[in-house]
Amino acid sequence: MNSTSALNSLTPTAIPPEDEALRSDLRSFLRQATSAMSPEKRARSWSGFDANFSRRLGELGYLGLTFPKEYGGHGRSAFARYVVIEELLNFGAPVAAHWMADRQSGPLLLKYGTEAQKRKFLPGICRGETFFCIGMSEPNAGSDLASVRTRAVKDGNEWRLTGQKIWTTHGHRSHYMIALVRTSGTSTDRQKGLSQVIVDLSLPGITVRPITDLTGDAHFCEVFFDDVRLSADALIGEEGNGWDQVVTELSYERSGPERFYTSMVLFDEWLAYVRTEGGHTPQAVRLAGKIFSQLAPIRALSLAITQKLERHENSAVESALVKDLGTSVEQMIPLAIADDLYSCGPNQSPPAALLAALNYTTLASPSYSLRGGTRDILRGMIARGLGLR
Known part of the structure; x- marks a missing residue:
């Protein structure tokens, strides 16, 4: 791939009107569903676990939107x-x-799974x-996925799984x-000899240990496999x-709004304050811009x-770029807002809820450039994809 081909295939794109039309009803639902949540709690968003909320989204038809209807989906576009x-993140x-x-x-199951796997798992996802959780990173491997050591060995009609995964988000709550x-x-x-398997986390031989992070949350986990027996399928x-x-899977993970909207609740709360007399300063207006x-x-x-992605084209390099x-912008937002709030003198009194959201986001933000692939690994991918190394 030369230095321009990876990005030359990208063209400015607008969301089709029929997909934009989803916003109105969804906003009405979300306004009511999140009305009692504090800004600090809403700032957790895609690390916030609420099984009842997810089931409600499924009932309303907002999950599995791109999945075929025969598997419980809605057959709609990626847009x-x-x-x-x-809307969910905002x-x-x-x-x-x-x-x-x-x-x-x-x-991933739609692209590579068997018909039996699709019919077993996809309807429940849509509801x-x-x-599911993702078992990629391992101790001493991190973003270098090609060096994973967790092993699945064939034993008759079964697989015997042994090893360890780490930083497995919500592994203790997933099925x-x-x-x-x-x-x-x-x-x-390296890349040779790697495969993907579905692991039922209720099986004997599996131990899941949550890891408490700087914010006091415990959504990351380490998962141990001690001679776990998996069926052939x-x-x-x-x-x-x-x-x-897994490269295809990471394209789904790296290119969406969650890669630049993680600090959005904090940003919105700060903007609301900037619109008040106490928070409106030339410095704040410049920062907002x-x-x-x-x-x-x-x-x-x-x-x-x-x-x-809608055209089923490879976008690994472009996704890494997003x-x-x-994540660079996501990490900049809490630092810049903190500078704004704490550099305007003693007469400024930001709301306590805003400061709580700022505190959480500041503590969580170092992880943004780690999850989904560390910054150094991604920049290496981008450089190779553009023919720069």
């Missing part, structure tokens, strides 16, 4: 889902329960009743994990094709990638 994700809705399944596990494992060779073989796609499959001017082109790039640019 319809984009609209729903934007309102700070608690989306974690269904998040992984709707965003990447379901699409907001079946929750299933899609794990990247080694089915042949060793970690020195746990394999997704072809044995040994796991690397190509700076943030908007950075968010707008990233959203445009994200929408262009959505068009590529993730890198987006």
Whole structure:
């Protein structure tokens, strides 16, 4: 790939009117559903776990939007889902329960799963009743997924799974994990010999331990597999094709609004304060313009990638670019808002709710450039994709 081909295929894209039309009813629902939530709680959004809320979204038809109707979905475009994700994040809705399944596990199964796997798992995902977590990172591997050591060995009609995963979001609350494992060779073989398997997290031999982060939350987990027996149909796609499959999966993960809207609740709360007499300063107005001017082109790039995903085209490099640019802005927002609030003298009295949201977002923001692929790994991917290394 030369230095221009990766991005030349992107064209400015608008959300179709029929998908934009979803916003009105969805906003009415979300306004009511989040009305009693504090800004600090809404700032957690896609790490906020609420199984009842996810089931309600499923009942209203907002999950599985892009899945075929024969599997419980709605057969709509990727832009319809984009609209729903934007609204959920802007309102700070608690989306974690269904998040992984709707965003990447379901699409991965649609692309590579057997017919039996699709019929077993996809309807529950669409109803907001079946929750998945992702088993990629491992100790001493991190974003270097090609060096994973967790191993699945064939034993008659079963697989025997042994190893460990870490930073597994909501592994203690999920029903299933899609794990990247080694089915042949060793970690020195890199991409060769990797496969993906579906792991029922209720099986004997599995231990899940939550990890408490700086914010006091415990949604990250480490997961241990001690000779876990998986049925033959746990394999997704072809044995040994796991690397190509996981690259496709990461394209779903890295290009959406969640990669630049994570700090949006804080931003909105701060904007509300800036509109008041106490918060309205020339410095704040300039900062608001700076943030908007950075968010707008990233959203445009994200929408262009959505068009590529809609056409089932590879967008690994472009998705990595959205993730890198987006998380940089997400991390800048709490730092810049803190500078604004604490540099205007003792007469300024920001609302306590705003300060609580700022505190949470500041503590959480270091993780933004780690999850979904660390910044250094992504920049290496981008450089290779553009022919720069």
